[in-house]
Amino acid sequence: xxxxxxxxxxxxxxxxxxxxxxxxxxxxxxxxxxxxxxxxxxxxxxxxxxxxxxxxxxxxxxxxxxxxxxxxxxxxxxxxxxxxxxxxxxxxxxxxxxxxxxxxxxxxxxxxxxxxxxxxxxxxxxxxxxxxxxxxxxxxxxxxxxxxxxxxxxxxxxxxxxxxxxxxxxxxxxxxxxxxxxxxxxxxxxxxxxxxxxxxxxxxxxxxxxxxxxxxxxxxxxxxxxxxxxxxxxxxxxxxxxxxxxxxxxxxxxxxxxxxxxxxxxxxxxxxxxxxxxxxxxxxxxxxxxxxxxxxxxxxxxxxxxxxxxxxxxxxxxxxxxxxxxxxxxxxxxxxxxxxxxxxxxxxxxxxxxxxxxxxxxxxxxxxxxxxxxxxxxxxxxxxxxxxxxxxxxxxxxxxxxxxxxxxxxxxxxxxxxxxxxxxxxxxxxxxxxxxxxxxxxxxxxxxxxxxxxxxxxxxxxxxxxxxxxxxxxxxxxxxxxxxxxxxxxxxxxxxxxxxxxxxxxxxxxxxxxxxxxxxxxxxxxxxxxxxxxxxxxxxxxxxxxxxxxxxxxxxxxxxxxxxxxxxxxxxxxxxxxxxxxxxxxxxxxxxxxxxxxxxxxxxxxxxxxxxxxxxxxxxxxxxxxxxxxxxxxxx
Amino acid sequence: xxxxxxxxxxxxxxxxxxxxxxxxxxxxxxxxxxxxxxxxxxxxxxxxxxxxxxxxxxxxxxxxxxxxxxxxxxxxxxxxxxxxxxxxxxxxxxxxxxxxxxxxxxxxxxxxxxxxxxxxxxxxxxxxxxxxxxxxxxxxxxxxxxxxxxxxxxxxxxxxxxxxxxxxxxxxxxxxxxxxxxxxxxxxxxxxxxxxxxxxxxxxxxxxxxxxxxxxxxxxxxxxxxxxxxxxxxxxxxxxxxxxxxxxxxxxxxxxxxxxxxxxxxxxxxx
Numbered sequence: 001x002x003x004x005x006x007x008x009x010x011x012x013x014x015x016x017x018x019x020x021x022x023x024x025x026x027x028x029x030x031x032x033x034x035x036x037x038x039x040x041x042x043x044x045x046x047x048x049x050x051x052x053x054x055x056x057x058x059x060x061x062x063x064x065x066x067x068x069x070x071x072x073x074x075x076x077x078x079x080x081x082x083x084x085x086x087x088x089x090x091x092x093x094x095x096x097x098x099x100x101x102x103x104x105x106x107x108x109x110x111x112x113x114x115x116x117x118x119x120x121x122x123x124x125x126x127x128x129x130x131x132x133x134x135x136x137x138x139x140x141x142x143x144x145x146x147x148x149x150x151x152x153x154x155x156x157x158x159x160x161x162x163x164x165x166x167x168x169x170x171x172x173x174x175x176x177x178x179x180x181x182x183x184x185x186x187x188x189x190x191x192x193x194x195x196x197x198x199x200x201x202x203x204x205x206x207x208x209x210x211x212x213x214x215x216x217x218x219x220x221x222x223x224x225x226x227x228x229x230x231x232x233x234x235x236x237x238x239x240x241x242x243x244x245x246x247x248x249x250x251x252x253x254x255x256x257x258x259x260x261x262x263x264x265x266x267x268x269x270x271x272x273x274x275x276x277x278x279x280x281x282x283x284x285x286x287x288x289x290x291x292x293x294x295x296x297x298x299x300x301x302x303x304x305x306x307x308x309x310x311x312x313x314x315x316x317x318x319x320x321x322x323x324x325x326x327x328x329x330x331x332x333x334x335x336x337x338x339x340x341x342x343x344x345x346x347x348x349x350x351x352x353x354x355x356x357x358x359x360x361x362x363x364x365x366x367x368x369x370x371x372x373x374x375x376x377x378x379x380x381x382x383x384x385x386x387x388x389x390x391x392x393x394x395x396x397x398x399x400x401x402x403x404x405x406x407x408x409x410x411x412x413x414x415x416x417x418x419x420x421x422x423x424x425x426x427x428x429x430x431x432x433x434x435x436x437x438x439x440x441x442x443x444x445x446x447x448x449x450x451x452x453x454x455x456x457x458x459x460x461x462x463x464x465x466x467x468x469x470x471x472x473x474x475x476x477x478x479x480x481x482x483x484x485x486x487x488x489x490x491x492x493x494x495x496x497x498x499x500x501x502x503x504x505x506x507x508x509x510x511x512x513x514x515x516x517x518x519x520x521x522x523x524x525x526x527x528x529x530x531x532x533x534x535x536x537x538x539x540x541x542x543x544x545x546x547x548x549x550x551x552x553x554x555x556x557x558x559x560x561x562x563x564x565x566x567x568x569x570x571x572x573x574x575x576x577x578x579x580x581x582x583x584x585x586x587x588x589x590x591x592x593x594x595x596x597x598x599x600x601x602x603x604x605x606x607x608x609x610x611x612x613x614x615x616x617x618x619x620x621x622x623x624x625x626x627x628x629x630x631x632x633x634x635x636x
Numbered sequence: 637x638x639x640x641x642x643x644x645x646x647x648x649x650x651x652x653x654x655x656x657x658x659x660x661x662x663x664x665x666x667x668x669x670x671x672x673x674x675x676x677x678x679x680x681x682x683x684x685x686x687x688x689x690x691x692x693x694x695x696x697x698x699x700x701x702x703x704x705x706x707x708x709x710x711x712x713x714x715x716x717x718x719x720x721x722x723x724x725x726x727x728x729x730x731x732x733x734x735x736x737x738x739x740x741x742x743x744x745x746x747x748x749x750x751x752x753x754x755x756x757x758x759x760x761x762x763x764x765x766x767x768x769x770x771x772x773x774x775x776x777x778x779x780x781x782x783x784x785x786x787x788x789x790x791x792x793x794x795x796x797x798x799x800x801x802x803x804x805x806x807x808x809x810x811x812x813x814x815x816x817x818x819x820x821x822x823x824x825x826x827x828x829x830x831x832x833x834x835x836x837x838x839x840x841x842x843x844x845x846x847x848x849x850x851x852x853x854x855x856x857x858x859x860x861x862x863x864x865x866x867x868x869x870x871x872x873x874x875x876x877x878x879x880x881x882x883x884x885x886x887x888x889x890x891x892x893x894x895x896x897x898x899x900x901x902x903x904x905x906x907x
Contacts, residue, residue, distance in 0.1 A: 051782040066703060066704065067769050069809055070711040086789065121781070129785035131832065133802040140792025165805060166712055172777035179773035189765065210655075210758060239705040273678045278686055279707045380709065383726075383733050449782045497693045531811070544698050549655070549759045551701055552693065620734045631887050 001256055001608040003621045006410040007111045012627050013093075016115045019411065022460035029515040030057035035219040036333055036456065038377070039191045039246055041068030043163075043441060044424025045055040045225030046170035049447030052223075053182035054173075056455055059519035059554050061174065061183050062206060064190040064241060064554075069171045072227060074445060076163025077284035077377065079147060079155035080441040082120040087144055091152040093117045099627045100439060103149040103329055103582035104404070104432020105596065107259070107524055107604070111411060111430045114438075119446040120633070124156055126449055134158050136277060147437035148285055149329035149635075155438045156180040158375045160284055166441055170448070172284050176239075184451035190554065191520070192482045194222060194250045194420060196372045201253075201420035202468040205478045207486070209554060212546040214483050218470040220463055221419045221456055224250060225448065228403035229262065232562045233514070234506020236400035237269060237282040243558035247407050247426050255415040256429035256619065259405035261573035264435055264582045266341040267293075267333035270384055271353045280385055283356070284377055285437040288326045290361035290370060291394070293317050295354050299344040299349070304395050305355055316340055324635040331434040331582045331594075332635060334398035338515050339592055341397075348395050357393035377573065385602040396517065402440060404431040404582065408606045412455035413447060416606075419463070421456060423447035428604065433581025486546050489556045493537030498555045501536050505529065505559070505566055513570050518586040522574040526567055530614075533563040567613035572605055575618055596629050643741040644673040647688065649700055649761070650748045656756040664757065667746070677727065677737035681724060682714060683708060685738055699762040707732040709873065712808030716761055716813070717748040722812035722871040728872040750811050754819035754858045765811050768825060768859040774853035775846045776829035778838055797835045804831035806874040816871035819860030824868035825879030826854050830887050844891035851888050 008019040041063040048063040063071060069281040072224050083096040092232060096117035101108060124142070128134065134156050135143040146151040158165035177183040188209040193205035195216060203218040226246035230236040251257045252598040268283045296308055296314045316336055321328045328336070337354050342344065348355045362370050367390060371378065378389045385395070411427070413421050424444035512525035527581065536559070544550045577583045578601045579594035588595040603620040610617055652665025672688050679687070682704050683764045689699035709730040718724035723779075724734045739745065749757050754767040793801075805828070813824035830847060833839025862881055863864040869878045 033725050047782070064704060065711075065713065066765060067712075067809065069769075069772075070705055070713050072706060073713070075706045075708055084788070120784075124788045125785040126780075126782060128788040128791075129838055130776065131801070131836050133798050133832070133836065134788075136793055136795050136798045138795050140794050141789045142797075161806065164808070165802075168805065172772070173780075173782070175769065175773045176779065178769075179775075185769075187769070239711060240707060241705050274676055276676055276679045276683045276687060278680070278683050281708050377730060379728075379760045380733070382733070383729060386737060453782065495694075497690055499690060521714070541693055543693060543696065549701050551763060552699060568701045581777050624824045 001606065001619050002291055003256070003408065003416070003606055003619060004410060005109060005621055006412055007109070007382070008411065012110065013185055014552065015111050016118060018308060020454055023454055024461035026457045026461050028056055030465065032058060034058065034219050035060065035130070035144055035458050035466070036223060036287055036438040037062070037217055038223045038225060039204065039217045039428070040071065040225035041174065042071035042073035042225060042227060042424060043170055044426070044443030045071065046167065046174040046447050047425055048223055048225060048452045049172035050170065050177050051449050051453045052456070053177035056250070058595040059177070059183040059184065060219070062186045062189045064188065064209060066114070066187055067276045068174060068187065070184060071167065072242050073167045073441070074164045075239065076441055077160045077282060078286040079145065079157035079162045079393050079438040080123065080166065081147065081154050082124045082156060083117055084121055084124060084153060086142060087153045089152045091154050093515045095152065096120060096351045097357050098628055100430070100436060101432070102633055103434055103436035105434055105594070105633050106432065106598070106602070106625060107580055108430055108628050109623060110625060115451070116430050116443060117447050119450045120442050122450055123442060123445045127166055127169050130172060131340035132158065132165045135531065139255065142438055145286055146289055148288065148327045148333070149436040150283065157286065158172065160374065163441060166445065170397060170445070191246045192249060192557070193478045194253045194417070194523060196253050196476045197468045197472050197474045199417045201298060201474060203470065205482050207482065210549055212548065212550070214479050214486070216470050216475040216479050217312065217551065220465055220467070221421065221459055222424050223363030223421045223423060223452060224407065224473065225423045225454070226426045228406065229248035229565060230400045230403050232505070232566050233400040233509045235272065235277060235280050235501050235510070237266060237280050242281060243411060243561065245558050245561045248288060248561040249411040249416070249563050250407060250415065250420060252609050253417065253596045255417050256408040256608055257405070257568065258408035258604045258606045259511070259572065260569040260607070261576055261583050262581065263400060264330055264402040264404060267337055267398050268332055268356060268396045270381065271350065271397040282399070282401060283332065283381060287356060287374060288415060291326065291356040291358050292360060293326055293354055294345060294355055295345040299327055303479035305357070314340070314345070321635045328635050329434060329436060334515060335592065337388060337398055340480045353395040353397045356396045358389065359393070362390065366603050402435055404428065404433060404435055408604065412458060414455070414459065419459060421452060423452055433583055470590065485557065486553065488543050489540070489560070490546060491543070492540050493536065494541050496539050497541055498552055498559050501532065501540060502555070502559045502562065505562060508532070509566055509569070513573050516584050516586055520575065522570045523571045529563060529567045529570065536560065536563055539558060564613050568607060568616055571616065572607065576605060577603060587590070602630070641677065641896060643675040643677060643736060643739070644671070645739070645742070646671055646674055646744040648744070648746045649762055651700070652757055653759065655758055655774065661751060661757070674730065675736055677735065679709065679736045681718070681734040681736065682732050682790040701762045703762050704732060709733040710808060713841065715750050715763065715810060715812070717750065719746050719816060722815040723751070723873050727870070728873060728875050729774070736777050743778070750815035752814045754820065755811060755814060761867055765809070767859070768809050768822070769859060771822065771850060771853045772829065775842070775849035778833065779842060780815070785864050791837050793836060801832050801835035804828040804876060804880050808874055810873060812871045812873060813868035814859065816867040817863065817868070819863060821862050822854050822859035822880065823881045824872060824876060824882065825860040826850050827884035829882040831880040834883060834887060836858055843887060847887040847891040863900065
C-alpha cells in the first residue's frame with residue numbers, strides 16, 4: 001500500500017494556495033459530463049453534494065435516513081470554531097492551527113490542520129449568508145464563547161443546537177440543488193459496497209431500505225461522508241443508526257483505515273441509568289464555561305451535594321490544570337473523571353459520575369442569565385433525569401462521542417483507492433489523537449464546502465467522463481455479494497437478537513478498549529470479539545424478509561461489520577505502544593498523564609485489509625512537525 | 637431517581653405490513669394488543685418499545701417498525717401518536733425524550749402512526765414524510781452558492797430579529813403539527829420556514845417567490861388548510877408558536893399584491 005500524502009510545497013500558509021493552483025481544472029462545459037456519488041447527507045455530505053452541483057457536476061446523494069436533514073450532525077450542540085478574532089483576544093489562523101495540532105497531541109498532519117484553520121473563517125461567512133441564525137449580541141454582531149483546549153473565545157454557536165442550524169443551512173443548499181434537478185437524492189438508501197473497476201472507485205452498491213431492492217450506481221468518482229464508528233461501543237452519544245458499514249466495506253475493497261484506536265470519550269454526558277439504556281446523551285462542553293466540576297474530597301461521601309461544604313469538595317480540574325481549569329480538553333477531563341471515580345469518590349448510586357455545578361455561576365450572574373445560555377440543555381437534562389440542574393448539580397460521566405480515526409486520505413481527501421474521496425468524521429485527517437470541542441462541525445463543512453470542490457476536479461480532469469458504465473462485470477459481482485450476505489443473515493435463524501450481540505460487543509470494547517487500554521486487556525478483547533463474531537454467524541436471529549422495511553436486517557449488517565472492525569480497533573490500540581490524546585495505555589503514563597513516544601510512534605498507522613482483521617497489515621505515514629514543535633502537551 | 641420499581645403496561649400498537657394505498661386506512665392494518673412487564677420508569681418510550689421488540693423477536697414475531705435515530709430530541713425521526721397525542725402527553729417533548737415515569741403502572745397505551753394523506757404509512761408506525769422535503773426544495777432556502785459570501789459581520793442583525801428567526805428555525809421537521817391537525821395542515825411547518833428567513837435581512841431578498849412557491853408546494857402535496865384550532869402549536873415538541881402561520885399568510889398576501897416577476901423576454905447575453 002502506497003501512502004503518498006501529497007502535501008504541497010511551500011511555507012505552511014502557502015500550501016493550500018499552491019495546491020489549488022497545481023490542481024487541474026475541469027472546463028465548466030465539461031463538468032456536466034461527470035457524475036459524482038456522495039454518500040451521506042450530514043454536514044460533510046450535504047455541503048459537498050450542494051457545492052459540487054453548484055459547480056455543474058451531476059450529483060447523486062444517498063442517505064439511510066428518511067430525509068437528508070436527519071443525519072447525525074444535527075445533534076451537535078455546542079458550536080463551531082473559526083479564527084475570526086471578532087473578540088480581539090489574540091486569535092489568528094495560526095493560533096487555531098497551533099491549538100488544534102497541540103489538542104490532537106501531535107498526531108495530525110500539519111498541512112491539513114493549517115488549511116482547516118484557514119477555511120474556518122469562510123464557513124462562518126457561508127453559514128450566515130445561508131441564514132444560519134447564530135447567536136448575536138445586542139449590537140447585532142455575532143457572539144462567541146470559549147471551548148476546551150483554547151484560551152480565546154472563537155466558538156460561534158446557535159443556542160444549544162449549532163449542529164442542527166448548520167445542517168439546516170447545508171440541507172437548504174442541498175434542497176435547492178435537488179429542486180433544480182442538479183442533485184438526485186436517494187433517502188432510505190444504504191450504501192453496502194464500493195465498486196472498484198481497474199483500481200478506481202467507479203460506483204456503489206446500495207439497498208433500498210423500503211423495497212429491499214439491491215441496486216448499483218456507476219459514476220466517475222465517489223465521496224464518502226458517512227460519519228464515525230462510535231457505535232462499536234453500543235452505548236455512545238451517536239444516533240442509533242450510525243455505523244461503520246460504508247467505510248468498513250470501502251476498507252475491504254482496498255481503502256486504508258487509519259488510526260482506528262483514536263476515539264474520543266466526552267467528559268460531560270448523562271450517566272447510564274440501567275441495562276435498558278439504548279444511547280447516551282451529551283451535555284454540551286459549553287456548560288464547562290460556567291459549570292464547575294467536582295467530587296467529594298472524601299471517599300464514599302454519600303451526602304447530598306448541597307450538604308457538602310466547599311472545603312470538603314475537590315474541584316479537581318481547577319486543582320490539576322489551573323491555567324485551563326474546567327476547560328481542559330476532553331481527553332484530559334474524561335481521564336480525570338475516571339481517576340476520581342477509580343479512587344472511590346464518584347457520585348450517584350453507581351459511583352460512576354461527577355458533579356457539574358452551576359451554583360456559583362447562578363449566584364454571580366443570576367438564574368436568568370444561565371437560562372439564556374443553556375436553557376435548552378438544562379431542560380433536556382431535567383427531562384431525562386427528573387432532576388433540576390438549577391437547584392442541584394448535574395451528574396455527568398464520560399461517554400464515547402467521536403472517532404478521530406477513519407479512512408486514510410491524502411491532502412486532497414482521496415483514499416488509497418483512486419476516485420474514492422472521504423470527508424468529515426469518516427476520514428482521519430485533522431484531529432490527530434484527540435479532537436478539540438467545536439472542531440467537528442468546522443472540519444465537516446471545510447471538507448464539503450471548500451476542499452472537495454477543488455480537489456475532486458484535480459482527479460476528474462484526468463478521467464474520461466462516463467468511462468465506466470454499470471454494465472461492467474464488477475458491478476453485478478458486487479451486487480451479488482451484497483445479496484448473498486442479506487440472504488445469509490436471514491437464513492441463520494438462530495436464537496439471539498442483533499441488539500444482544502451488539503450490546504455484548506459494546507461491553508467488551510468499553511471495558512478493554514475504552515478510556516484506558518492495556519496489552520493484556522486488548523489481547524483478551526481480540527479473542528472475545530473473534531469468538532463473538534463466530535457466534536453471531538451461527539446464532540443471530542433476523543426475522544422477516546428482505547423485501548420490505550426490515551430494521552433487524554439493517555442492524556444485522558451493521559453489527560456484522562462492527563464485529564470485524566472492533567477487532568481491528570483493538571489491534572491498532574495494541575500496536576500503538578504509547579499514550580496520546582484519546583488513546584491511553586496503562587503502561588505508558590506519568591502519574592495519570594499520557595506519555596507519548598515520538599521516537600517510535602510519530603506516525604499515522606494505516607491498515608491494509610488482507611481478508612480478515614487478524615491478517616490486516618499495518619503501514620505508517622510518518623508525521624513531520626515543521627511549525628509546531630513536538631512538546632509534552634500541558635494544560636497546567 | 638425512581639429506584640427499582642417496575643411497571644406493567646398494556647399496549648395497543650398499530651401493525652401494518654404494506655405501504656398504505658387505500659383512502660380508508662382501516663383496511664391497511666389493525667391494532668394489536670401486547671402486555672409488557674418489567675418496564676423501568678427511567679426508560680424512554682422508545683426504550684420501552686425496544687424491550688417489547690426484543691421479546692417479540694425471541695417469540696418469533698416480527699418486531700414493530702418505527703422511525704428513530706438520535707434519541708435526543710433533535711433529528712425529528714421519531715413520531716408516534718400516543719393515546720391520541722403526537723409525541724405523547726408531555727408538552728415540548730419528542731417521543732424519544734418521553735420517559736415511562738410519565739405513565740402510571742398498569743396503564744393502557746394506544747400507539748399509532750401519524751395519520752395524514754400526505755404522510756402515507758410505510759409499515760407499522762413508520763410514515764413517509766418526504767412531502768416535507770419537497771416543500772423545502774420549492775423554496776425554503778436562500779439562493780447563495782458556496783464561496784460568494786461576504787464577511788459574516790458585514791450585515792448586523794438586531795438581536796430580537798435573530799431570536800425570532802431562531803425560534804422558527806428550531807423546527808425539527810417531525811410532522812407532529814400535521815398529525816395533530818384535523819385538516820392535516822402543514823402550515824406550522826411551512827410557516828416556520830417562512831418566518832425563519834423573513835426575520836433575517838439575507839432572507840428578505842426572495843421573500844415573495846419563497847412565499848408563493850412554498851404555499852403552492854404545500855397545497856400540491858395534499859396538506860390541508862389552517863382553521864385556527866392551534867392544535868399544532870400544542871403538539872409541537874419545539875413549541876413553535878402559531879404566529880409563524882400568521883406571518884406566512886401575511887407574506888403570501890403581500891407576495892400576491894407585489895407584481896409578478898418581470899417577464900423573461902430578455903434572455904441571452906449582453907456581450
